Amino acid sequence: MSDTPANPHHAAWRALLEGCREAAAQANPLLPSGHLTRINGLVMEAAGLKLPLGSSCRILPHGGSPIEAEVVGFNGERLFLMPSEDVYGLSPGARVVAIDPPAQPPRIGQPRQARRRAVDRAKLLPVGPSLLGRVVDGAGRPLDRHGPLQAESLRPLQGRPFNPMARAPIDHSLDVGVRAINALLTVGRGQRMGLFAGSGVGKSVLLGMMARYTSAEIIVVGLIGERGREVKEFIEQILGEEGLKRAVVVAAPADVSPLMRLQGAAYATAIAEHFRDQGRHVLLIMDSLTRYAMAQREIALAIGEPPVTRGYPPSVFARLPQLVERAGNGPEGGGSITAFYTVLAEGDDQQDPIADAARAILDGHIVLTRALADAGHYPAIDIEQSISRAMVNLITPDHFEQIRRFKQLYSRYQRSRDLINVGAYASGSDPALDEAIRLYPAFERFLQQSLGIRADYGSSLENLYTLFAGSR
Secondary structure, X not given: OOOOOOOHHHHHHHHHHHHHHHHHHHOOOOOOEEEEEEEEOOEEEEEOXXXXXXXXXXXXXXXXXXXXXXXEEEEOOEEEEEEOOOOOOOOOOOEEEEOOOOOOOOOOOOOXXXXXXXXXXXXXXXXXXXXXXXEEOOOOOEOOOOOOOOOOEEEEOOOOOOOHHHOOOOOOEOOOOOHHHHHHOOOEOOOEEEEEEOOOOOHHHHHHHHHHHOOOOEEEEEEEOOOHHHHHHHHHHHHXXXXXXXXXXXXXXXXXXXXXXXXXXXXXXXXXXHHHHOOOEEEEEEEOHHHHHHHHXXXXXXXXXXXXXXXXXXXXXXXXXXXXXXXXXXXXXXXXXXXXEEEEOOOOOOOOHHHHHHHHHOOEEEEEOHHHHHOOOOOOEOXXXXXXXXXXXXXXXXXXXXXXXXXXXXXXXXXXXXXXXXOOOOOOOOHXXXXXXXXXXXXXXXXXXXXOOOOOHHHHHHHHHHHOHHHO
């Protein structure tokens, strides 16, 4: 009997039963609880309960529906809780109970996930291909009325720090479907770019064009702190039905709690990380990084953290690189996350601390100016102020020379625009300026692009070379 080969089905069932036994042993038979002692603005205080930072709990009001909250701080025996919804109807002494994170049930043929870290035992949200084409909120609840999510697995909101030496280099360009970016601000696969713009200059339209026309396999869109009307408009009009089929939209509008806005940004990044770990190439669009920072500021100020720079506490500037560094390339031969983060900045406002911090931790920035938008120039990209830091490793020397020549002539015209308009410049005085004046109408046509037109990477380069074909 010893020579009889082992039955693989029996072994799989034994492993499943062993996983069920371990899961049952980890269950807590007791339900620890405390009581609500104080509500001060956005923060609630609870006593009689000891929970780790970042864990979830449920508040049970007398005769009302439960309210979920998260531990954001503590002082001695008191816990500071931030609710994820309205707190109307709560009374002193309301019961506070801990919420055990949903455990991944054991499955045949799959190893049981080890939950050794504290973040693995905190909040877990659904991820997987079933989210494609869906619109969810920051807690993983569907907003599109297309039924419940059939998620394949759960993932913690906070990702593990990535070893920078294990990342693959940025050496492949990514087609975003926008002519000016493809040709003059080439974006690499795994690059983190910032989109700096004020309100109402067309940044959402530009992001929608990227989402529709990009060559990336998966698009993850995080709408953080935006207007509810803008969320629906972005999904139905800008992204469109075809773009939504390969996209996941995480919406945390301005009217939800700051905790849900933070969680929405982390959830969108966690979804993108899941697809990257599967070897997929992901385009992550987050609108906006400034609203994310404002949500963290609201929470930090509510629990008593002192502000240091224009009302922003230090934790805001610590959270920004933690979120941004989760994007990027995976290991060699694996997937990637190319991320675009919008930053609310009027022009080149050096006094804005969030814009300054974002500019330093990103791999380049695209600036949209109101002057171009007011003149009907769409997309309103200011080529002079925009830069892609990884572009040198992605393009050929000939392509780089064309970009340099384009920027030189474009900048020469912009500096002399007033002289040209008033007729103070005499033709022939400066040959370079004469060439800039002759080519400027073609430059403007090149930089502008309609919403319904896709410009792939090859045609963008061809159009750039065509600009100077007659003047070589």
